[in-house]
Amino acid sequence: DQQVKQNSPSLSVQEGRISILNCDYTNSMFDYFLWYKKYPAEGPTFLISISSIKDKNEDGRFTVFLNKSAKHLSLHIVPSQPGDSAVYFCAAHDRGSTLGRLYFGRGTQLTVWP
Amino acid sequence: DAGVIQSPRHEVTEMGQEVTLRCKPISGHDYLFWYRQTMMRGLELLIYFNNNVPIDDSGMPEDRFSAKMPNASFSTLKIQPSEPRDSAVYFCASSLSGQYGYTFGSGTRLTVV
Numbered sequence: 001d002q003q004v005k006q007n008s009p010s011l012s013v014q015e016g017r018i019s020i021l022n023c024d025y026t027n028s029m030f031d032y033f034l035w036y037k038k039y040p041a042e043g044p045t046f047l048i049s050i051s052s053i054k055d056k057n058e059d060g061r062f063t064v065f066l067n068k069s070a071k072h073l074s075l076h077i078v079p080s081q082p083g084d085s086a087v088y089f090c091a092a093h094d095r096g097s098t099l100g101r102l103y104f105g106r107g108t109q110l111t112v113w114p
Numbered sequence: 115d116a117g118v119i120q121s122p123r124h125e126v127t128e129m130g131q132e133v134t135l136r137c138k139p140i141s142g143h144d145y146l147f148w149y150r151q152t153m154m155r156g157l158e159l160l161i162y163f164n165n166n167v168p169i170d171d172s173g174m175p176e177d178r179f180s181a182k183m184p185n186a187s188f189s190t191l192k193i194q195p196s197e198p199r200d201s202a203v204y205f206c207a208s209s210l211s212g213q214y215g216y217t218f219g220s221g222t223r224l225t226v227v
Contacts, residue, residue, distance in 0.1 A: 044205070100211065106155065106156030
């Protein structure tokens, strides 16, 4: 049962334009959300996060938006660069869980072309 | 800090053979997770430990899979006997209580022929 869903397996964007990666969740107990980025032959690395008490968090070219009523979050990358081409995973923490588990989506492959 | 260290990076084995994957978490981290990445399922949690104790192994696909954490600095994931459908990238990750994020290792790409 997938509690975190990334319904777009892939996204292709031209360099310089905006990339928008989407994530939906079903568990209203999720209190913290993270995005991880994964290059081929490497492990996922942390990119940006947001607490459920906020609706936006920005870090340079990366902004995450959270819409709690819709149980939806999105990652915006502006402007997109070829080096952003990677798999992006959305993850969430359940505040009902006292243990440190994250729930991951299946990932979206972003390709940024020149 | 050397990060989470996994070995081997690549493993090719024949069906029926035993495979052991190894992980050294970040020193001081008290959570350790084993994930498997496939095209079909994305990142799939297999098992995780807290203070060396297995907490949830419901993601372990079959009895052929087993994991141990004999001490705070070492964990193994064993598959015996291995099958072609076990071919995937296996990741180990560690984290610290009170922190949300994990640090992942570089993974072990397993190919069972």
